[in-house]
Amino acid sequence: MVISHVPVEAVKTTHYSVPTDRPESDGTLAWDATTLVLVELSAGGCTGLGYTYGDAACARLIDDKLAELIQGRNAMATRECWLAMVEAIRNLGRPGISSMAIAAVDIALWDLKARLLEVPLATLLGPVRESVAVYGSGGFTNYSQDQLCCQLAGWVEAGIPRVKMKIGREPASDPERIRQARDAIGPSAELYVDANGAYSRKQALAMAERFPPLGVSWFEEPVSSDDPEGLRLLRDRAPGGVEISAGEYGYDLPYFRHLLEAQAVDVMQADATRCAGITGFMDVAALCDAWNIPLSSHTAPAIHLHPGCCAKQLRHLEYFHDHARIEALLFESNVGPVDGRLQPNLTRPGLGLSLDRETAARYRA
Numbered sequence: 001m002v003i004s005h006v007p008v009e010a011v012k013t014t015h016y017s018v019p020t021d022r023p024e025s026d027g028t029l030a031w032d033a034t035t036l037v038l039v040e041l042s043a044g045g046c047t048g049l050g051y052t053y054g055d056a057a058c059a060r061l062i063d064d065k066l067a068e069l070i071q072g073r074n075a076m077a078t079r080e081c082w083l084a085m086v087e088a089i090r091n092l093g094r095p096g097i098s099s100m101a102i103a104a105v106d107i108a109l110w111d112l113k114a115r116l117l118e119v120p121l122a123t124l125l126g127p128v129r130e131s132v133a134v135y136g137s138g139g140f141t142n143y144s145q146d147q148l149c150c151q152l153a154g155w156v157e158a159g160i161p162r163v164k165m166k167i168g169r170e171p172a173s174d175p176e177r178i179r180q181a182r183d184a185i186g187p188s189a190e191l192y193v194d195a196n197g198a199y200s201r202k203q204a205l206a207m208a209e210r211f212p213p214l215g216v217s218w219f220e221e222p223v224s225s226d227d228p229e230g231l232r233l234l235r236d237r238a239p240g241g242v243e244i245s246a247g248e249y250g251y252d253l254p255y256f257r258h259l260l261e262a263q264a265v266d267v268m269q270a271d272a273t274r275c276a277g278i279t280g281f282m283d284v285a286a287l288c289d290a291w292n293i294p295l296s297s298h299t300a301p302a303i304h305l306h307p308g309c310c311a312k313q314l315r316h317l318e319y320f321h322d323h324a325r326i327e328a329l330l331f332e333s334n335v336g337p338v339d340g341r342l343q344p345n346l347t348r349p350g351l352g353l354s355l356d357r358e359t360a361a362r363y364r365a
Contacts, residue, residue: 025142038050038104048108082109136151159339202222305342327353
């Protein structure tokens with residue numbers, strides 16, 4: 001039977017505030033809880049779910065602006081629905097909350113479409129690989145030496161051969177923290193650092209020049225991602241073997257195009273929960289393919305697993321401590337890494353996730 005038109009019958013939005021297991025901070029921000037905005041779309045006897053990690057204002061925007069727009073539309077026409085949402089928020093501003101709200105709905109649409117067709121999302125999108133490499137991500141700047149080393153070494157011992165830590169809060173202390181991390185994970189594991197734009201250009205360049213003896217091979221947002229010229233400076237002048245990455249704050253395709261045109265990154269990052277969902281993420285993947293630049297997904301591992309299996313240029317996805325913990329807590333059938341890789345459960349349709357409603361109710365805002 002060919003399924004070509006299934007109208008969306010209902011749009012439900014909820015949001016949850018989940019405390020961190022301990023306070024967390026990076027080079028420019030500190031937090032003690034994370035908000036997840038969940039969208040559930042019903043059509044044809046199936047329910048698709050999608051979510052973003054953003055302010056509760058995303059839920060308000062979905063309820064006030066997007067829900068009525070999507071209800072009654074064809075759940076199979078994901079691109080048409082996406083374009084309608086992008087058009088509807090024109091006067092609200094595309095970057096930020098608007099794109100994150102669209103992301104939650106778009107992800108739910110793709111999950112719903114795959115469930116209606118009774119296939120995994122990776123099968124629907126068209127896979128190029130069976131599993132995706134991950135890197136453990138955390139190492140927050142407020143962690144003690146013991147906490148930092150225990151977390152990073154724990155990932156390596158669990159079979160994840162690449163890990164990332166935060167730097168930039170206290171630049172003078174960063175080289176010693178990095179050295180401690182290297183000692184903890186051993187000489188073979190890859191070590192990444194993320195400054196979250198905390199450094200000036202000269203600070204970042206001076207720091208990068210100290211990386212080779214420490215075996216640091218990835219320098220994420222050494223300066224603000226809104227400074228493509230600064231990123232280009234770092235890319236040109238950082239020691240060989242140190243890759244510059246940015247892109248997690250991209251919300252629309254022109255942003256990613258500008259980074260590529262500026263030759264600002266060695267590896268592009270993109271976040272489906274920010275860049276307007278699966279549709280936006282796969283558009284970025286196509287752009288990276290055109291420029292022959294590797295792609296790495298940012299946080300939200302359960303969302304990026306299926307599209308990650310289908311994006312040709314994808315190198316790995318970020319197994320971010322905070323989000324991996326939340327997704328394991330709130331969603332049943334969530335998969336964890338094995339030997340440094342995530343593999344989707346192809347026996348379940350869509351994203352393969354189902355909300356643990358009893359647990360989620362404890363965190364409902």
